[in-house]
Amino acid sequence: MLVRKRYSARRGRCVRRSRLMESEFVKRKSGILSISWTHTTVVVNAITIGKLIKMEKAHLRKLRHSNQCELVFPLRILNENLEVIVEAEIRAVRSCTDVIESLLAHTERKVTKILRTRNIQNINVQTSLTVNDINVKGDINCKDFIDNPKKNIVFSIINQQFEVVLNAPLIQELALPKTIHVNYEFQPIKCKSIYTDKDLCDFIWYSSLDGQSWVEIGNKFKYKPTINDLNKYLKLKCVPKNRDEEGPPFVVVSQSTVLEMSQVPVCPFDDRHTYTKTFLTDKKQIRIVSYNILSNLYAENGNDVTYCSPQALSIDYRKQLILKEILGYNADIICLQEVDLHIFSWYLKPKLLKMYKGLFHRKGYKISEGLTCFVNVERFNVLESNQVVFGNEVETNPLFKRTWRLIQKCDILKDTLTRQKTSLQITVLQSRNANEIVIVANTHLYYHSKASQIRLLQASIALDYINDVYKRYNRISKYRVSVLFCGDFNSVPSSPTYEFITNGNFKNVFQDDNETVIPMHFNHPFQFASACGTPEYTNYTVDFKGCLDYIFYDKNNFKVIDYVPLPEESLLAERTALPNEVFPSDHLALVCDLGWT
Known part of the structure; x- marks a missing residue:
């Protein structure tokens, strides 16, 4: 040797x-x-x-x-x-x-x-x-x-x-929720592995009163605690496998014992529901909701929310409030951002199945949270649903060649834009009651506070894509085609992104750290306005308070019939910030009624 x-x-x-x-x-x-x-x-x-x-x-x-x-x-x-x-x-x-x-x-x-x-x-x-x-x-x-x-x-x-x-199977990261409740099924979070076939892996659950002596209680990926697990710690042992090999076991123990779920309290959105007690009956009117519901990736797993109890941050608690709030708006189109895949698949979609068709797209095709559109099947047929990931397609899609020529001149813009997983969800609907087609665009633009130019570029790419879909349906359909553009735009009303979307064009110059000057000129053909205006707050956290969310509608084809007022700031500040025990997200839902002109 x-x-x-x-x-x-x-x-x-x-x-x-x-x-x-x-x-x-x-x-x-x-x-x-x-x-x-x-x-x-x-x-x-x-x-x-x-x-x-x-x-x-x-x-x-x-x-x-x-x-x-x-x-x-x-x-x-x-x-x-x-x-x-x-x-x-x-x-x-x-x-x-x-x-x-x-x-x-x-x-x-x-x-x-x-x-x-x-x-x-x-x-x-x-x-x-x-x-x-x-x-x-x-x-x-x-x-x-x-x-x-x-x-x-x-x-x-x-x-x-x-x-x-x-190249043996390996669990690189695995964690349990910080808060686990009796009778609420959950699954491991932060699951990261390589060379592993999840369907072949062993998942063995244990419980313990003292965290020392363990009793086996389950053998599936998900686990639903029973009353026998109350006040006990849980442990998960995962043995990663693929068709050829078995990897080293990975063991994780819950941070706290299993709890009983608190009763859902009366919430400020209950007052908002007084404006939407029933579904709209006028065939020429539709109700739209846009709502960033706060992914569990950023809520329970974040370290910056110290004013709020762990239970109020837990997804098992928040999902009940989110569902109750959404149902109470009796909407025809519901656009959601930051939706966890398992919450969509195993909770929201089944709960809304009788009235709505649910469509989900992962952020960047890979991340376990993304964009969702729920459509009232009594009012609409779904003609098309797809997704575009800006960073993936900006270089290769001919629709975006204008934007690509711009950012090629600046490595900072190019690298930042292509690295992001920011996506646009497109859902094309045909009204069952009117000769109308509606293109519903749903997005969540890049969040960084100093990235206004990136958000402007993303908005331009989104509108180029929306316009292409719009022109296609104008050619092939005998019905009028309208556009709704919803989402969390991470842009205040004074931002270049808001100016561009509402004015139809934007001209300015961008200068990077190397003093490279890039002229920026964007335009789109739509006459957009914000259906809920520009409220003082749609996002209310410890670090930021302001308006970031919008439902943009085409003024040529729609008019605003009504919108649901947002809560007063005194309610938002009552428990320091959002989320908390009565607000399930750090954002507020936007709700409006539009009528075809």
């Missing part, structure tokens, strides 16, 4: 070791390997000595999207009294373009550093990697080694040996 050279010190002297064969004898006893050198005696945990003990596994894998590879293994060292002096998971990461020799050297440095921090100076750290007992050449590229399937790979360090598994 190729054995890397390191120094071992005792009584202030340095002894150079080049081969394991320098040991005078090897003594095997109950799986413990004692190796004696002329100057040093070290006792280590033997993972592999003939048939005495089964090898543990080391995992060597490529990390997708990072151009790196990692070697992960459990290091366990005992002293002469069989006491554990080192027990740690070692994770050595190198570029995929590095060679095996570099990976092994890096691994040795990490282990040596651990030993030094614990004042252990009598262990000679040496590594090797073999295939079928033949040493792997040190100059082989790590990626090439991993990509070529092979068996009988053994990694050795000190005197531990591991069976090396290539």
Whole structure:
């Protein structure tokens, strides 16, 4: 075997070791390997000595999207009294373009550093990697080694040996909700894995009163706590698998015990419901809702909401308020932003199924929250539903070549815009009661406070796409075609984005840090106005209070019949900010009645 050279010190002297064969004898006893050198005696945990003990596994894998590879293994060292002096998971990461020799050297440095921090100076750290007992050449590229399937790979360090598994399934991140309630089914959050087939994985749930003694209670990805789980901690053990391999288990324990759900209180939106007690009966009128309902990704998992109880932030509590609020508006079209996929699939869609058709698009095709449009099936047929991700298509879609020519001149604009997962959802509806087609556009523009130019570019791309759909339906349909543009635009009424949407054109210049001046000129053909005006607040948080949300309608085809007033600021400030026990989101729902002209 190729054995890397390191120094071992005792009584202030340095002894150079080049081969394991320098040991005078090897003594095997109950799986413990004692190796004696002329100057040093070290006792280590033997993972592999003939048939005495089964090898543990080391995992060597490529990390997708990072151009790196990692070697992960459990290091366990005992002293002469069989006491554990080192027990740690070692994770050595190198570029995929590095060679095996570099990976092994890096691994040795990490282990040596651990030993030094614990004042252990009598262990000679040496590594090797073999295939079928033949040493792997040190100059082989790590990626090439991993990509070529092979068996009988053994990694050795000190005197531990591991069976090396290539690209084994791995759970990289897994968490449980901060608040868990009796009789409310939930699932793990922040699920991140590689080389894993979720359908083949084992999910084993346990409960415990003291967090020490655990009883198995379930074996599915989701779990619904029973009354027997009340005031107990929950633990989830996930064993990742794919068709070929099984990866190392991942265990996570709940931060708090299971609670009973509080009763839903009377909320300010109950007063708003007095304006929308029934569905509209006039065939030439429609009611629209636009509402950012605050994804659980940013609510319960965020660290900036300290004024509000964990239960009020939990999605199990908030989803009840959100559903109650939405139902009370008796709307025909409901555009939602920041909708968690599992909340749409397993809660909102089933609850609204009798009256509405629900359409969901993931943000950027990948993120577990996105845009939703619910359509009253008694009023509309859905002709089309699709999505465009601005950053993905701005370079390749001919519709956006004007915008692409602009941002090519500035790396800051180009890089920022193409990196974002911001999306536009398009739903095309045909009225069942009138000769009308409505294109409903729903979006959630980039949030950063200093990115007004990015939002302007995103709005321009969105309107170019909307206009293309509009022109297509004007050609193929005998009905009049109208447009509604709803969403969280993250833009105040004085912003360039609001000016552009409502005026139909925008001219200005952008200058980056390198003093590159880019003239910006955008236009669109629609005559938009904000159906609910520009209220003082549609978003009310600790850090920001202002108007960011709008329902834009085409004044040529629609007129505003009425809109539901928003709550007074005194109500918003009563519990410091939103969300809280009576406001399920940090945004307010916009509700308006429009009539075809």
